[in-house]
Amino acid sequence: MSYIGIDIGTSGCKASVIGQDGTVLISASREYSFISPQPRWAELDPATVWKAVCETLKCLSSRSKEVTLLAIASIGESVVITDSNDNILYNAITYIDSRCEETVAIVDSIIPLNRMYDITGLPPNQMYSLNKLLWFRMHKPEILEKAKKIFLLGEYIGYLLTGERLLDQASASRTMLMDIHTFTWSEKLMTAFNIDDDYFAPIAHTGAIIGKLSSLRANELGLPSGINLILGGHDGPCSMLGAGALNNGDALLVEGSTEGICIVTDNNNLTESLNGKGIAIEPYFNNMAIVSTGQLTHGTCITWFAKLMHEQLEMFRTDHNETLYMIADRICAESSESLYFIPYLSGIDPNDPSNNALGAFVGLTITADTKQLYRALLEGLCFETRNRLNLLQRSGIHTKMLTAVGGATRSSLLMQLKADILGCPVNIMQIKESGIQGLGMICSVANRDYKDYKESQPHFCRIGKVYIPNKNYDDQFEEYKIIAQNMHNLYGSFLNKKASLYRILCKRPYSFLPRV
Numbered sequence: 001m002s003y004i005g006i007d008i009g010t011s012g013c014k015a016s017v018i019g020q021d022g023t024v025l026i027s028a029s030r031e032y033s034f035i036s037p038q039p040r041w042a043e044l045d046p047a048t049v050w051k052a053v054c055e056t057l058k059c060l061s062s063r064s065k066e067v068t069l070l071a072i073a074s075i076g077e078s079v080v081i082t083d084s085n086d087n088i089l090y091n092a093i094t095y096i097d098s099r100c101e102e103t104v105a106i107v108d109s110i111i112p113l114n115r116m117y118d119i120t121g122l123p124p125n126q127m128y129s130l131n132k133l134l135w136f137r138m139h140k141p142e143i144l145e146k147a148k149k150i151f152l153l154g155e156y157i158g159y160l161l162t163g164e165r166l167l168d169q170a171s172a173s174r175t176m177l178m179d180i181h182t183f184t185w186s187e188k189l190m191t192a193f194n195i196d197d198d199y200f201a202p203i204a205h206t207g208a209i210i211g212k213l214s215s216l217r218a219n220e221l222g223l224p225s226g227i228n229l230i231l232g233g234h235d236g237p238c239s240m241l242g243a244g245a246l247n248n249g250d251a252l253l254v255e256g257s258t259e260g261i262c263i264v265t266d267n268n269n270l271t272e273s274l275n276g277k278g279i280a281i282e283p284y285f286n287n288m289a290i291v292s293t294g295q296l297t298h299g300t301c302i303t304w305f306a307k308l309m310h311e312q313l314e315m316f317r318t319d320h321n322e323t324l325y326m327i328a329d330r331i332c333a334e335s336s337e338s339l340y341f342i343p344y345l346s347g348i349d350p351n352d353p354s355n356n357a358l359g360a361f362v363g364l365t366i367t368a369d370t371k372q373l374y375r376a377l378l379e380g381l382c383f384e385t386r387n388r389l390n391l392l393q394r395s396g397i398h399t400k401m402l403t404a405v406g407g408a409t410r411s412s413l414l415m416q417l418k419a420d421i422l423g424c425p426v427n428i429m430q431i432k433e434s435g436i437q438g439l440g441m442i443c444s445v446a447n448r449d450y451k452d453y454k455e456s457q458p459h460f461c462r463i464g465k466v467y468i469p470n471k472n473y474d475d476q477f478e479e480y481k482i483i484a485q486n487m488h489n490l491y492g493s494f495l496n497k498k499a500s501l502y503r504i505l506c507k508r509p510y511s512f513l514p515r516v
Helices: 046-059 103-110 113-120 129-139 141-146 153-162 169-173 187-192 215-221 235-242 299-308 310-314 324-331 370-394 412-422 434-446 453-460 474-506
Strands: 002-008 012-019 024-031 067-074 079-082 149-152 209-212 228-234 250-255 259-265 280-283 289-295 340-342 360-362 401-405 426-429 463-467
Touching: 002 046, 002 153, 002 235, 002 434, 012 046, 012 434, 024 046, 046 153, 046 215, 067 153, 067 235, 067 434, 079 129, 079 153, 103 113, 103 129, 113 187, 129 141, 149 153, 153 209, 153 215, 153 228, 169 228, 169 280, 228 235, 228 434, 235 250, 235 259, 235 280, 235 289, 235 434, 259 370, 289 370, 299 310, 299 324, 299 370, 310 324, 324 370, 324 412, 340 370, 340 474, 360 474, 370 412, 370 474, 401 412, 412 426, 412 463, 434 453
Parallel strands: 002 067, 067 228, 250 401, 401 426
Antiparallel strands: 002 012, 012 024, 079 149, 209 228, 250 259, 259 289, 280 289, 340 360, 426 463
């Protein structure tokens, strides 16, 4: 007995066949790239993502004879809008795209943001699906006029595999249209924003059966017929499950293109105490919740640096098998020499509704070189992690166990810096793809191979390495906080001029906008 897990991310997708004992039998992956029609825009072509998923699944066919269930984890927020013939009407706007900044004020003008938080558990931010729909209303109304279905990205891939629609609670919460207390589409919000919930899929719990893989798809992909697709979920909760975060206070750092900082809590009455603090609340398994924050550019910063400094890094190459990232880690300076990096390359700070955040190197001197810049960049990412964890702790959310997962954990240098700057041990999983492992756990429980997640945990969640702090960064962190705040203030003075125009627009009635 085995299962297939598909993890759809911002820069690529992965798929694995997993045995019921947690063993990964075969894996495949494909990369794809953002489309950026304008500066600070970041879209994904759903057709390209679908092609990549198909290619990975075809690679698994040789080990798929005993597969009974398939589940998908995916990035959230990005919507795929289709017409009555299922034609894609526009690319999926990703969460690091910053075109929707005006819509936060529009939301506030219709329902005050503190009331939105009471209903949805989400702080004001342009990345959520509702904001994207408002952007379409303002700038691409013809898209909504043709719309028949509105998918989230993982749900869309599931629809192409089965012809059926169903959406898990965690993914639905990222639309900013679900009631976090009832796990249903909010009638109040749908009415207030003039949105018809018929465009969206029904909401169900993780592990629910969506439908069978169609015979056409099974033949195309070389997979056995009769495989059931079940609800996986938003990639954050799936990664937490695969990392063994099942108890109150368990924390996870999702170290990918972005960094998610997520803590499990058994407190189901959080909206009042966390309102106004920029902290998201998301449904989790077993009637628990996840409180989360993060930074929208994490691994993306490292990728940006490697591309920008490509020629300089190549000068240090000694082995043709080394990647640029491996070279950068190897040559990294021992000290950044009072050089600081502010990692807001997306222009968006999840904890700042005004989005007054842009990236910067601060403290440059004539002797600064590639090695020091890279050290400062890695330290800046870790300082920002500490900033976010401190915010959660000040809100009464404390951690008991800290585990890091994702592609960036392959860098021993970054993980050691993370432990040093956070001042606590960081666990790394034996199997790096915790999202896939989480999907395996979901399938194993849905298939009744284990009675619950705690029984399946020892088979799927194994710690591979622990990084122990060996350097104190308290003084540098205090300096970083001062610099980061001043950068917020500096860019805020510029951006507030543009925001004043949005406030004027938001006073206008929106009845002329086409219905969604």
